Every structure is written in C-alpha cells, then in structure tokens.
Amino acid sequence: MDTGKILAVFQIAPVSMVIFIAINKVIWEIGVPKHVNVTRPTWTNAATSCCHSAITGALALLVCLTESSWMENSYRAYYVHCFATGYFLFDLYDMLKSPEKIATWDIYLHHIIIITAMTFPNWLCPCSGYGVWDYLCEINTIFLHGRKLLKFTGHHRNSVVYKATIWLYVGTFVIFRFIPQVCVVVRLIIDPLSLVCALICLTPQLFLVWIGVDIAWKIYRKEFMNSDGPNTDNIISRIENSCCRPNTRTNRDADVVQNGHINGKIKSQ
Numbered sequence: 683m684d685t686g687k688i689l690a691v692f693q694i695a696p697v698s699m700v701i702f703i704a705i706n707k708v709i710w711e712i713g714v715p716k717h718v719n720v721t722r723p724t725w726t727n728a729a730t731s732c733c734h735s736a737i738t739g740a741l742a743l744l745v746c747l748t749e750s751s752w753m754e755n756s757y758r759a760y761y762v763h764c765f766a767t768g769y770f771l772f773d774l775y776d777m778l779k780s781p782e783k784i785a786t787w788d789i790y791l792h793h794i795i796i797i798t799a800m801t802f803p804n805w806l807c808p809c810s811g812y813g814v815w816d817y818l819c820e821i822n823t824i825f826l827h828g829r830k831l832l833k834f835t836g837h838h839r840n841s842v843v844y845k846a847t848i849w850l851y852v853g854t855f856v857i858f859r860f861i862p863q864v865c866v867v868v869r870l871i872i873d874p875l876s877l878v879c880a881l882i883c884l885t886p887q888l889f890l891v892w893i894g895v896d897i898a899w900k901i902y903r904k905e906f907m908n909s910d911g912p913n914t915d916n917i918i919s920r921i922e923n924s925c926c927r928p929n930t931r932t933n934r935d936a937d938v939v940q941n942g943h944i945n946g947k948i949k950s951q
Contacts, residue, residue: 683805687804688805690760690761691767695764695765695768695771698764698772699769702733702769702773706726709726709730710722717835717836718836724782724834725834727780727784728831730776732824732828734766734773738769739818739819742815743818745758745814753865753866754811756811760813762817770793770797774793788893795886799882799886803883803886807876807878808875809875812866812883815865816887818858818862819859819862819863826851828847829901832844832847848905864891866887867888
C-alpha cells in the first residue's frame, strides 16, 4: 500500500475543498445575472461546477502532455485526482445542504464512486496514470455546464453562442472523454496488472464510460431529435431539467435560502 498517496489525498483534498468553497462564495456574492430563470443556489452550484471543470481539465491536460510516457503511474497524476476529490466532496455536501433539489440519485452515486472507488485503487495498484486520462473529460464538461448556463440565461437554441457550445461539446466529447476513457479500459485489460487491481480499477472505469455515453445520448436526443425521452430521472435531470424553475422568490425568501447555503451567510451537478 502506497502511504505517500494515502497522505496526499488527506492533504490536497481539504485544500481543494477550501478553494472551491471560496469560489462558490465569490459567485454567491456576485449574485444571479439578470434574466436568469433559476434560483441563486442552483446558479451558484452550476457556475462553481463549471470552474471546477476548467481547472481540473487544464491540470489533467498539462500532466498528460508533460509525462514521460502515456498513462504513466506518477504522483503528479494522482495529485490531479486528489484535487478533484476535494471538489466532489464539496459539491456532494453543497447539494445535500442546498434548499433546492439540484441533483438526482445518479449524481450522488457518481460523486461517491469518484471519491471512493477511484481513490482506494490508487493506494493498492499502479493506476494513477489511468485516472488522469479520465480527468481529461472535464474539458468536455466545461461545455456541458456551459450549455446549461446558457439555457439558464435564456439563450435560444438557435443562437450562435448556443450552437457553438453544442458543437464544442460534441467535439470534445469524442476527443477528451470517449476516446481517453475507452483507451483506459483497453489498457486495464491488456496491461500486466494483478487480477485484483484489474477488477477494482475496471469496474468504476466502465461506470464512467457509461455515464459519459448516457449524457451524450440524452443531449443528442434533446438537441438533434427534439426528444426528452421517456425518463427524465437520470443524470441529465440535474444537468438541465430539475434546476430550471422560475426565480420568483421574494427578498425574504432569498435571504432564507442564502442563510441555508454552504457559502451564503454560513452553511455547509
């Protein structure tokens, strides 16, 4: 068991949590832009998630481009996971404490798997190089959250900005999410790992591939087939639908929400 990696997650993840608490606080204090059709907690959570995707995606890309070999098992690669773990811990707590329902069961499951099933294998197996390739998907997630924020601000789906965001999402899905994550699956199968390491790494990896394809399919149906599908109780619900409610709160209600929010007068995808 790699004690260095065990210590790293307990050192880096708390620092990451503090960073995202600060980002969340700043966004909360800035407030909701005009013409936004969602409440303040929903907007703040979505904007914070977008910041996480930009930072983590950039870190993952930097590590991938500067490692001496592809999918190299290195501490730098593992540090990216530790940083992302801090965000997912923050976001999980933020969603649980929010007075708004801003997540569905599959989002909670996703966060728990990232925090646990992608942390423990790194302590036992040389698999951190695979994980940093997984985090390239955050580059794709920037445009996923960007699409959601544009919808919140009332951008029409035929606007140039909205169309550009959709096509950037499609392009980055293939380049930074699907191909890297499938490559990790292949490497986990063909690399000379122990059977235990292969199993405990491969199971969450297949789950991540499924999540990415599931989200992309539902967005494809919404944007290109004009269909929401028969079931909206899924990951796309948090990404788009379950948050979109008119922001008709009174000032007094908004203060109550603020006081209950993680970074709104003391509180607490």
